[in-house]
Amino acid sequence: MGELRPLAENLTPQARALAMALRELFEALEVSVRRYAARRVRDAGTFSRYLNGSRVPPWEVVMDLFTDVAEHRGMAATPDTIELVRRLHRAAVETSSSPRHAMEVLEQQLAEADRVSRRSAARGDALSDALLDRKHRIADLEVRLNQMEAEWSAERERAERLAAANPDVTDLLRERDRLQEEVARLSAQLNQAEKQRDEAEARCTLLERQLEVVEQVQAVAAVTPVAPQAMPKVLVVDDQPDNLLAMTAVLATLDQELVAVSSGREALKALLDHDDFAVIIMDVQMPDMDGYETAAHIKRRLRTRDVPIIFLTAMGADPEHSARGYAAGAVDYIGKPFDPWVLRAKVAVFTGIYLEQRRLAGEQ
Numbered sequence: 001m002g003e004l005r006p007l008a009e010n011l012t013p014q015a016r017a018l019a020m021a022l023r024e025l026f027e028a029l030e031v032s033v034r035r036y037a038a039r040r041v042r043d044a045g046t047f048s049r050y051l052n053g054s055r056v057p058p059w060e061v062v063m064d065l066f067t068d069v070a071e072h073r074g075m076a077a078t079p080d081t082i083e084l085v086r087r088l089h090r091a092a093v094e095t096s097s098s099p100r101h102a103m104e105v106l107e108q109q110l111a112e113a114d115r116v117s118r119r120s121a122a123r124g125d126a127l128s129d130a131l132l133d134r135k136h137r138i139a140d141l142e143v144r145l146n147q148m149e150a151e152w153s154a155e156r157e158r159a160e161r162l163a164a165a166n167p168d169v170t171d172l173l174r175e176r177d178r179l180q181e182e183v184a185r186l187s188a189q190l191n192q193a194e195k196q197r198d199e200a201e202a203r204c205t206l207l208e209r210q211l212e213v214v215e216q217v218q219a220v221a222a223v224t225p226v227a228p229q230a231m232p233k234v235l236v237v238d239d240q241p242d243n244l245l246a247m248t249a250v251l252a253t254l255d256q257e258l259v260a261v262s263s264g265r266e267a268l269k270a271l272l273d274h275d276d277f278a279v280i281i282m283d284v285q286m287p288d289m290d291g292y293e294t295a296a297h298i299k300r301r302l303r304t305r306d307v308p309i310i311f312l313t314a315m316g317a318d319p320e321h322s323a324r325g326y327a328a329g330a331v332d333y334i335g336k337p338f339d340p341w342v343l344r345a346k347v348a349v350f351t352g353i354y355l356e357q358r359r360l361a362g363e364q
Contacts, residue, residue, distance in 0.1 A: 019053030
């Protein structure tokens, strides 16, 4: 078992607490890191970094560790223990600023969106086949009914005899109506499946673009030295850690200092501590104090009322929501999942305006 690396230096308290909990779980297995990584078909170096705190593992890796410890000991962990580790993991994720971790989160979201797209496409194919079959049956019934109606028109007496000889015409009409109703139902299901597939494909495209931006951030960070300078600040507000990681990774290469908080109250506190924010990017749906209420507080304060606010929300940019956002004082309203290039361009515009205003104020 003597393969555990020492805890990494300069760990945040949250990352250190999670690493200590994971090490305690792993030591209960009484197996080497390399052997356990081979058992779970994982990279031994990556798993070792999970245990020394330099990387935050996905939650699936932690659950696999709980499962293996329970199998080894013959006794499952208690719900309280799992919840404790879950809180430690969530805290470590929230304090992690690693672009690599942001890439892992985005890759998991991309895999899920791709799975939804493939399932929707398969369901759409099945519904299309069923719909085509019903349409063929309706066409066949229509031909048979048209033939009978033509015979009735040509010779009334013969039509009456035909009606007497074919008492099942009413049944045919009833079956046609039933099939038409089924076609309408299948058409609605097909439209829904195609819409879900298109939405999943669009999400795949945006997530892939976000991954490209994060990869570019990593490449630039690896070769570009960071020069100390007074950069404009950008306040990012979102209660979801994954969204904070994605946005900070997308904006990381702009000439600005990012301040990320997870609630409206933390945003108001950050605005009290600093008065040099160039722009605020804020989620709408947050517990306790939503984005609209937070924006109202910001606009009521004399020192912060002129700071531009961009709402970023999963509720969509339909007229009702966007009108409420503009009424709350926002300068823009973007729906999720967001296009990373659009977000970077908008933030760059407002930081540029802020720098120009600051330059003009210094010349006076």
